[in-house]
Amino acid sequence: MQQRSEKSQSSGKLDSLSGRNVNEPEEDLAVSVAPARSETDPLPSDLMERVCESPNLNIAFKRVKSNKGSAGVDGMTVDQLSPWIQANKTEFIKSLLNGSYLPGPVRKVEIPKPDGGRRMLGIPTVVDRLVQQAILQVLQPIFEKEFSANSFGFRPMRSAHDAIKQAHEYVKSGRKYVVDIDLEKFFDRVNHDMLMARVAKRVGDKRMLKIIRRFLEAGIMSEGVVVNRNEGTPQGGPLSPLLSNIMLNDLDKELEKRGHKFCRYADDCNIYVKSKVAAERCLTSITRWIERRLKLKVNRDKSAAAYSSHRKFLGHRIERQRISVSEQSLSRLKGKLRWMTRRRQAKPLSTCIEELNQVIRGWVYYYRMCSCKRHLETLDEWLRHRIRSIKLHQLKRAYPRVKFLESLGIKPADAWHTCKSGKGIWRLSNTPASKMGMSKRWFTQQEMLSFSEVYAKVKS
Numbered sequence: 378m379q380q381r382s383e384k385s386q387s388s389g390k391l392d393s394l395s396g397r398n399v400n401e402p403e404e405d406l407a408v409s410v411a412p413a414r415s416e417t418d419p420l421p422s423d424l425m426e427r428v429c430e431s432p433n434l435n436i437a438f439k440r441v442k443s444n445k446g447s448a449g450v451d452g453m454t455v456d457q458l459s460p461w462i463q464a465n466k467t468e469f470i471k472s473l474l475n476g477s478y479l480p481g482p483v484r485k486v487e488i489p490k491p492d493g494g495r496r497m498l499g500i501p502t503v504v505d506r507l508v509q510q511a512i513l514q515v516l517q518p519i520f521e522k523e524f525s526a527n528s529f530g531f532r533p534m535r536s537a538h539d540a541i542k543q544a545h546e547y548v549k550s551g552r553k554y555v556v557d558i559d560l561e562k563f564f565d566r567v568n569h570d571m572l573m574a575r576v577a578k579r580v581g582d583k584r585m586l587k588i589i590r591r592f593l594e595a596g597i598m599s600e601g602v603v604v605n606r607n608e609g610t611p612q613g614g615p616l617s618p619l620l621s622n623i624m625l626n627d628l629d630k631e632l633e634k635r636g637h638k639f640c641r642y643a644d645d646c647n648i649y650v651k652s653k654v655a656a657e658r659c660l661t662s663i664t665r666w667i668e669r670r671l672k673l674k675v676n677r678d679k680s681a682a683a684y685s686s687h688r689k690f691l692g693h694r695i696e697r698q699r700i701s702v703s704e705q706s707l708s709r710l711k712g713k714l715r716w717m718t719r720r721r722q723a724k725p726l727s728t729c730i731e732e733l734n735q736v737i738r739g740w741v742y743y744y745r746m747c748s749c750k751r752h753l754e755t756l757d758e759w760l761r762h763r764i765r766s767i768k769l770h771q772l773k774r775a776y777p778r779v780k781f782l783e784s785l786g787i788k789p790a791d792a793w794h795t796c797k798s799g800k801g802i803w804r805l806s807n808t809p810a811s812k813m814g815m816s817k818r819w820f821t822q823q824e825m826l827s828f829s830e831v832y833a834k835v836k837s
Contacts, residue, residue, distance in 0.1 A: 420581025427515045428508075428585075429470050437511035438462075440615075441503065449502030450484045458503045473508065476584035480505045482596040483611060497565060499597055499611030509592065509616040512585070517619060519579055524622060525629035530643035531618030537691045540640045541746055544647060544695050547638045548685045552649035553697060554656040557688045558663060559679035563644035564621065565609040568672045569593050572610070572624050592616060618643070624671070631666060640690070647690050656682035692744070699748045707752060710740060711759075718763040720770040720802065729767065730825045733760070741831045753828035764825070765815045766806035785814035 448454050472478040483499030490496045529540035573590055580586055593610055610617045621643060632639050639648040650656045660682045664675045686696045689703035772778045775796040782792040787810050795810040
């Protein structure tokens with residue numbers, strides 16, 4: 378590895394793969410994402426050389442650092458990646474170029490799913506995430522031109538909002554029935570041989586194919602035991618989304634060949650048709666095709682042919698005249714807010730409000746296409762009630778509560794009458810004195826956002 382200058386050692390801000398200062402402009406690095414020259418060979422065999430180019434690795438390094446994430450099975454954190462590269466750069470790049478690089482097992486993590494189940498994530502080591510990101514940056518331009526215009530998940534310059542907008546256009550055009558396909562545990566059941574056969578159609582570098590295969594077959598460490606894996610591409614690594622799109626690209630092409638109007642976001646696929654008979658026929662036919670040709674299982678309990686307004690797509694309910702938030706999404710949001718505003722938590726109210734503001738901004742931005750003003754106004758009132766109860770609970774006794782309300786302009790007699798009433802905190806926080814004292818103006822002074830106000834700004 379290149380030696381750092383004395384000045385760079387004191388600042389500690391040099392990029393560990395090139396010795397370049399990360400504060401300098403990055404325009405010259407952008408070229409590494411796409412192939413440097415025009416290709417005449419449909420099966421490029423120099424992909425690992427492109428992966429190991431310094432600009433490509435530098436971008437991958439920055440992406441891994443910016444994404445942060447937890448440590449893998451080796452315990453190495455993102456902050457420890459730079460020193461490791463300094464000590465092992467030569468051997469690391471050599472192992473990639475000669476095909477001897479061996480990924481470590483992934484760390485198994487389970488997170489709750491919105492429907493009550495559990496989703497398994499596989500967290501690769503930080504070094505493996507660096508390699509996967511570098512490979513992704515080389516492979517994505519190759520496969521991107523093969524993907525369908527109706528595929529929106531994990532693709533450059535495409536988002537969930539694009540998928541929802543396209544779905545709404547289909548429904549407005551009269552395709553009011555939707556075939557909602559749910560692939561059961563898709564990321565856990567991808568057939569490795571079928572996936573690698575599809576990758577090999579566009580990749581001629583055997584070293585690349587070998588490393589991707591090793592990533593797929595890397596074991597999963599659970600409770601200290603490494604379990605071998607014969608199928609699936611667990612979520613958690615940078616390369617997994619691209620591989621899922623490669624696998625499901627055959628489904629996109631089949632739907633296009635049949636002339637269907639559809640939107641797919643990762644493993645969430647909705648097909649829009651004009652009649653119930655056509656929807657039921659399509660559901661049966663596509664289910665049979667997926668299970669026979671892709672060797673994947675369709676969850677028949679969650680898949681359905683129904684009115685588009687009776688199903689949800691990416692948390693949204695698509696109707697002919699408008700887009701609304703699904704009941705499940707609102708319920709999930711309220712559950713999260715209820716947990717964040719529980720009274721028995723050892724944190725200042727200012728910290729609680731700061732965390733709430735992050736949720737409010739993110740949620741409104743994601744659901745900004747929806748018509749949900751009334752829901753948000755009701756939610757704001759409920760949330761303010763929760764915050765008032767936290768504040769009164771933190772004051773513990775009647776006397777400090779009285780003084781607090783008096784400081785907000787409440788008459789002493791009204792403050793004493795309220796705080797000595799013997800009501801529980803929830804009822805006490807909804808009394809006229811509490812609501813007048815901790816008014817909307819008070820919440821503004823605490824720098825707390827509201828769903829309806831942020832929504833109005835986003836929509837304007």
